[in-house]
Amino acid sequence: AQSVTQLGSHVSVSEGALVLLRCNYSSSVPPYLFWYVQYPNQGLQLLLKYTSAATLVKGINGFEAEFKKSETSFHLTKPSAHMSDAAEYFCAVSHSGGSNYKLTFGKGTLLTVNP
Amino acid sequence: GAVVSQHPSRVICKSGTSVKIECRSLDFQATTMFWYRQFPKQSLMLMATSNEGSKATYEQGVEKDKFLINHASLTLSTLTVTSAHPEDSSFYICSARALAPMNTEAFFGQGTRLTVV
Numbered sequence: 601a602q603s604v605t606q607l608g609s610h611v612s613v614s615e616g617a618l619v620l621l622r623c624n625y626s627s628s629v630p631p632y633l634f635w636y637v638q639y640p641n642q643g644l645q646l647l648l649k650y651t652s653a654a655t656l657v658k659g660i661n662g663f664e665a666e667f668k669k670s671e672t673s674f675h676l677t678k679p680s681a682h683m684s685d686a687a688e689y690f691c692a693v694s695h696s697g698g699s700n701y702k703l704t705f706g707k708g709t710l711l712t713v714n715p
Numbered sequence: 716g717a718v719v720s721q722h723p724s725r726v727i728c729k730s731g732t733s734v735k736i737e738c739r740s741l742d743f744q745a746t747t748m749f750w751y752r753q754f755p756k757q758s759l760m761l762m763a764t765s766n767e768g769s770k771a772t773y774e775q776g777v778e779k780d781k782f783l784i785n786h787a788s789l790t791l792s793t794l795t796v797t798s799a800h801p802e803d804s805s806f807y808i809c810s811a812r813a814l815a816p817m818n819t820e821a822f823f824g825q826g827t828r829l830t831v832v
Binding site: 634636641642643644645646649690702703705706707708710 | 719721724749756757758759761764806808810820821822823824825826828
């Protein structure tokens with residue numbers, strides 16, 4: 601079984617401040633981990649993914665995440681928030697390879713950016 | 716590349732009617748497509764997984780006769796909400812998984828907002 605816990609359903613930061621969105625996972629096998637962003641009334645856009653290569657993953661729009669196996673974490677960070685970063689962010693986990701490719705999503709974290 | 720188009724983006728229908736939602740992979744072949752439902756301010760809940768040419772696999776608690784899924788080709792899957800009721804109002808999102816080497820991630824459509832009145 602696999603699961604994802606996103607700590608904090610709502611995170612608020614000032615423009616230019618550090619963004620930190622937390623994600624912890626549970627998986628019985630080596631996981632693939634993903635961060636997605638969702639803008640209102642839209643689908644999901646992939647920000648970045650971890651697929652057992654480098655533990656520090658760089659994604660689009662200046663975001664990055666670090667896979668820490670000892671902490672079962674995959675936190676998302678961005679050094680300087682921009683107003684356009686305001687959106688809902690979802691962390692997701694799936695099994696590495698095989699036919700079971702179901703994504704299990706966290707409950708999401710709403711990021712607001714204050715001017 | 717890797718674009719998934721979902722249509723329509725919004726639909727309003729009367730209670731008791733059926734609504735069909737299409738999910739197309741525009742520039743790749745999708746061996747597997749997934750249908751999700753998202754309630755306001757909540758996460759995505761997987762409804763079913765469909766593979767081209769075979770019956771969909773539904774998650775526990777999802778009514779097969781209510782939510783008909785057809786995956787007739789490697790680029791098209793459809794979700795039909797039959798005899799829709801107001802409680803079926805939701806945001807429905809599809810995703811598609813490509814063949815290797817792009818199969819490590821799923822690509823999402825833009826979603827369909829269904830309102831049943």
